[in-house]
Amino acid sequence: MAALVRCPSLLYRPLRFFASMSRKFVQDPHKLLLIPGPIEVADEVLYANAHPSMSHMSPDFASAFGDCIRMTRDILYSKDAQPFLIAGSGTFGWDQVSANLVEPDEDVLVLNCGYFAEGFADCLHAYGAKVDQLTAVIGGTVKLSDIEAALKRKKYKLITVTHVDTSTAVLSNIKVVAELVRRVSPDTLIVLDAVCSVASEEIQMDAWGIDVVLTASQKGLGTPPGLSIVVVSQMALKVFENRSTPVRTYYASWKKWLPIMKAYERNAAAYFATPPVNLIYAYRASLTQITRGPVSLQDRFEAHKDTSRRFKKFAESLGFKSVPLTEDVSANGMTALYFPDGIIASDIVPSLLKKDVVVAGGIHSAIKDKYFRVGHMGVTAVNPERGDMDKISDALAETLKEAKASKL
Amino acid sequence: MAALVRCPSLLYRPLRFFASMSRKFVQDPHKLLLIPGPIEVADEVLYANAHPSMSHMSPDFASAFGDCIRMTRDILYSKDAQPFLIAGSGTFGWDQVSANLVEPDEDVLVLNCGYFAEGFADCLHAYGAKVDQLTAVIGGTVKLSDIEAALKRKKYKLITVTHVDTSTAVLSNIKVVAELVRRVSPDTLIVLDAVCSVASEEIQMDAWGIDVVLTASQKGLGTPPGLSIVVVSQMALKVFENRSTPVRTYYASWKKWLPIMKAYERNAAAYFATPPVNLIYAYRASLTQITRGPVSLQDRFEAHKDTSRRFKKFAESLGFKSVPLTEDVSANGMTALYFPDGIIASDIVPSLLKKDVVVAGGIHSAIKDKYFRVGHMGVTAVNPERGDMDKISDALAETLKEAKASKL
Numbered sequence: 001m002a003a004l005v006r007c008p009s010l011l012y013r014p015l016r017f018f019a020s021m022s023r024k025f026v027q028d029p030h031k032l033l034l035i036p037g038p039i040e041v042a043d044e045v046l047y048a049n050a051h052p053s054m055s056h057m058s059p060d061f062a063s064a065f066g067d068c069i070r071m072t073r074d075i076l077y078s079k080d081a082q083p084f085l086i087a088g089s090g091t092f093g094w095d096q097v098s099a100n101l102v103e104p105d106e107d108v109l110v111l112n113c114g115y116f117a118e119g120f121a122d123c124l125h126a127y128g129a130k131v132d133q134l135t136a137v138i139g140g141t142v143k144l145s146d147i148e149a150a151l152k153r154k155k156y157k158l159i160t161v162t163h164v165d166t167s168t169a170v171l172s173n174i175k176v177v178a179e180l181v182r183r184v185s186p187d188t189l190i191v192l193d194a195v196c197s198v199a200s201e202e203i204q205m206d207a208w209g210i211d212v213v214l215t216a217s218q219k220g221l222g223t224p225p226g227l228s229i230v231v232v233s234q235m236a237l238k239v240f241e242n243r244s245t246p247v248r249t250y251y252a253s254w255k256k257w258l259p260i261m262k263a264y265e266r267n268a269a270a271y272f273a274t275p276p277v278n279l280i281y282a283y284r285a286s287l288t289q290i291t292r293g294p295v296s297l298q299d300r301f302e303a304h305k306d307t308s309r310r311f312k313k314f315a316e317s318l319g320f321k322s323v324p325l326t327e328d329v330s331a332n333g334m335t336a337l338y339f340p341d342g343i344i345a346s347d348i349v350p351s352l353l354k355k356d357v358v359v360a361g362g363i364h365s366a367i368k369d370k371y372f373r374v375g376h377m378g379v380t381a382v383n384p385e386r387g388d389m390d391k392i393s394d395a396l397a398e399t400l401k402e403a404k405a406s407k408l
Numbered sequence: 409m410a411a412l413v414r415c416p417s418l419l420y421r422p423l424r425f426f427a428s429m430s431r432k433f434v435q436d437p438h439k440l441l442l443i444p445g446p447i448e449v450a451d452e453v454l455y456a457n458a459h460p461s462m463s464h465m466s467p468d469f470a471s472a473f474g475d476c477i478r479m480t481r482d483i484l485y486s487k488d489a490q491p492f493l494i495a496g497s498g499t500f501g502w503d504q505v506s507a508n509l510v511e512p513d514e515d516v517l518v519l520n521c522g523y524f525a526e527g528f529a530d531c532l533h534a535y536g537a538k539v540d541q542l543t544a545v546i547g548g549t550v551k552l553s554d555i556e557a558a559l560k561r562k563k564y565k566l567i568t569v570t571h572v573d574t575s576t577a578v579l580s581n582i583k584v585v586a587e588l589v590r591r592v593s594p595d596t597l598i599v600l601d602a603v604c605s606v607a608s609e610e611i612q613m614d615a616w617g618i619d620v621v622l623t624a625s626q627k628g629l630g631t632p633p634g635l636s637i638v639v640v641s642q643m644a645l646k647v648f649e650n651r652s653t654p655v656r657t658y659y660a661s662w663k664k665w666l667p668i669m670k671a672y673e674r675n676a677a678a679y680f681a682t683p684p685v686n687l688i689y690a691y692r693a694s695l696t697q698i699t700r701g702p703v704s705l706q707d708r709f710e711a712h713k714d715t716s717r718r719f720k721k722f723a724e725s726l727g728f729k730s731v732p733l734t735e736d737v738s739a740n741g742m743t744a745l746y747f748p749d750g751i752i753a754s755d756i757v758p759s760l761l762k763k764d765v766v767v768a769g770g771i772h773s774a775i776k777d778k779y780f781r782v783g784h785m786g787v788t789a790v791n792p793e794r795g796d797m798d799k800i801s802d803a804l805a806e807t808l809k810e811a812k813a814s815k816l
Contacts, residue, residue: 030460038461038685049686050458052438053446053632055766087497087634088659091681095659123658218682224461226495226634226684248656250531251496251503271771273499274626276634277446278457279687358463363679 025050031353034392035360036166036196036334036375037219041286048285049224049278056277057269064284065264065275071287072229075198075221075297076205076213081231084257085283087276088228090195090216092252094123096230097158097191097212099249100240104128106157109150109188111142111177115167115364120160120193127248129157138366139325141172144180151185158189158211163197167364169336169373170324171201178208189236195219198229199290200304200333200377211236217279220304220333222286222378226279295382301332307381307389308332311374314393318400323371333377336362338370340400345369347403348396355395433458439761442800443768444574444604444742444783445627449694456693457632457686464685465677472692473672473683479695480637483606483705484613484621489639492665493691495684496636498603498624500660502531504638505566505599505620507657508648512536514565517558517596519550519585523575523772528568528601535656537565546774547733549580552588559593566597566619571605575772577744577781578732579609586616597644603627606637607698608712608741608785619644625687628712628741630694630786634687703790709740715789715797716740719782722801726808731779741785744770746778748808753777755811756804763803 025047033040054061065085072083084096102108102124110121112135121131134142134150151159159181161172178190191212194203198213199220205213211233218225232240232254240254247253256272263270291297312322312335319340324330339348345361349372352359360373380388433455441448462469473493480491492504510516510532518529520543529539542550542558559567567589569580586598599620602611606621607628613621619641626633640648640662648662655661664680671678699705720730720743727748732738747756753769757780760767768781788796 025458027458027460030462033461033463035463035465037682038464041461046458046460046686050433050435050454052435052454053441053449053626054438055441055443055768056446056633057443057768058766087495087500087636089495089681089683092496092659095657098658126654126656126658126661128656216682218461218685224684224686225464225682226687228495246534248534248536249503250506250534251500252659253534273497274445274624274633275497276632276684276687277626278454278632279634279684358466360463360465 031356031358032388032391033358034374034376034380034388035358036373037377038225039219039222039375039378040380040388041222041224042289042379044289045223045282045285049282051278051281054277056274057271059267059269061277061280062264062269063267065280066267067284068280068287069261069265071284071291072231074291075287076203076231077207078205078231081205081233082237082258082261084230084232084254084261085275085280086228086257087226087273089225090214090228091119092228093193093195093214093216093230094120095249095252096228096254097214098124098127098129099247099252100254101189101212101236102127102129102157103243103245105130107132107154109134109156109159111147111159111161111172112136113141113162113168113170113172114138114165116165116193116195117160117162120162136170138364139168139170139323141170141329144176147177147180148184151181151188156185156188158191160191160193162193163201163203164331164333166196166334166373168323169331169334170329171331172329174203174210175208178210182209189239196331196333199300200381201331202301205231205233217283220377221283222290223283224279226276227283300382304332304377304381307376308335311335311376311389311393315396318397323367333375333381335374335376336371337374339372342407343400343403345372348372348399351399351402352392352395355399357392357395439764439766440796440799441766442782442784442788442796443766444781445785446633447627447630447783447786448788448796449630449632450697450787452697453631453690453693457690459686459689462685464682465679467675467677469685469688470672470677471675473688474675475692476688476695477669477673479692479699480639482699483695484611484639485615486613486639489613489641490645490666490669492638492640492662492669493683493688494636494665495634495681495687497633498622498636499527500636501601501603501622501624501638502528503657503660504636504662505622506532506535506537507655507660508662509597509620509644510535510537510565511651511653513538515540515562517542517564517567519555519567519569519580520544521549521570521576521578521580522573524573524601524603525568525570528570544578546772547576547578547731549578549737552584555585555588556592559589559596564593564596566599568599568601571600571602571609571611572739572741574604574742574781576731577739577742578737579739580737582611582618583616586618590617597647604739604741607708608789609739610709613639613641625691628785629691630698631691632687634684635691708790712740712785712789715784716743719743719784719797719801723804726805731775741783741789743782743784744779745782747780750815751808751811753780756780756807759807759810760800760803763807765800765803767800
């Protein structure tokens, strides 16, 4: 207090000073969040989420929205795909695909590598699609030969691939699958559920011939949850425009949203439903870091690979076993680990929490209690100086030691 | 700078200090936002929106979500109605009602007092409902005798009422309409589009017999946009549970969300789709102010009435004319004003903006260029010490004077 009294002029200055300098915003101390989304978010992104209220029709907001559309396209290496940025969860992307691209009784093929493919299949079914599934063994991906046989057996309107299944940490090779589909069934639309992969795994939308990439804001994109992000190829948009039956949705209808997205990309405002204004500012702050920051997009993907390799190796050295069966089907933004023999979830997850590290339990029904999940996307992977991975590695080793000791 | 150098120990202290004291967060200077949503948001609400990332499955977040469900019910004076808090725009509430409560080819009646009833009708139609509309004259509400006649002519599954139509500032007397519907057609579900009225107009959901109240976070509820809030009576939930056809949506399905909402209300986490975590913390901060703050809910409604009466009177003294035809159909959270003779939108809206006051243009197609809209909800109405209404009143008077002078 003495110091304060000695220079009263400083008493109120700091807040004004803070208010004018986003970089000075420091988020509150908190437990380290290493689940596969939501992920740790940079201070400047949270600060943008605290942006003063703005009209969704204002030029300033329109240009922020336009920036988000353009940078979203950049991350997917696409020239002309159409992003749809709409208030909603990642799940809402499933509804957009099911309602806009599939007509009642059309056949769709779902490649199932875990929990999230089941959900997508349920959603497609709810909108009237006839759904066939090819289910991989747990920890593996669907055999290419099985996909080829299925595509030759039946004409599918679209095929869905979960890029990274958040329940198993299995990574599908979308480049190779897309090549196969284009060769065997060129008219089949290729839909990539990339909720747990955009900005942590490379996706070359145009070069690989992907028609839809659907994702959300709270994983590799390093933004709070609440924004559904769906990017649609011009070919898929044509298929949508040539539907023979009306779209049976309102809020998810691309017919309603397309003119809005086009207006915002021209930095002009248009209205269908009020967008999540603050979240768009936050998303722009994160996209700016990702696409214009010191780390290139390619180096970002490398950083995720490197972080993932080190952590998986370390965990295996402790006796944990990766759920994905081989390295080539292992996600780089998250890790799913079976507990060592004699160790159970309650030995690990709660005591990591006591060490201020938050991880996720298992959600794949068949192995639910046998494994847990760790997310390492965004700043956690790209900014090692934060020490996030050192913190969880040390905590995990100590936790396991304590668990073993308690069982002696 | 000298002062800073004299007490270096203070250099970094303020930020830590700030970070630990939400009340100390000061949002950036900005133009005064007086449109009918999004509205000006309190510093503590924006600060909560910058909450560090949290797991949507954490006990801390579950109890925040539970608080939001309970306080949402309190604002509507309901004992047991079921709130659904889902990432989305207010418009998404229309989809929830259309998809969950109406089955294909069922008859619904829409009371039309402006632009937003048109939208709700489009949405109901998209989901297969047979929609009849009773359209009021611009600035008026639908005659009770017309509603009674329509209800006697046909059996309607539900009737929709726009409480405050944001395009005209017309307020419907939902208490009286609900009484009429209950008397003439007791099985018809009463759906209130209260996007522009919750927390700025009184709504006694149980006492008045309203089945569904749908709203959004960014208006009277004083939170950034991105949260769809739909509250459903137990009677309406039973109607939903007794549907004879499956729900043709996934993300909007109450079947998926009901167990999640019930779990969160028990302060336990459950997963269907990732909720907008930060926005839930922000919503809780605002709900706490509204339901547990120094101003009672009843006084809050009075403050909105008082603010509205004064501003409308002042604007009329300047020569502007209210779009609503009489005071008893005038909203208390917003004002829609016809320009005086010889004055056009470009005389008023841009020069208010130059005076750092943001208002909204007209959106009702029939009178689009003849009027503009002002929002005065939440802190603007309840915290007069902010001086928001003085600022717009002075700016409006000056702007009009300048406009008239320029025409001489």
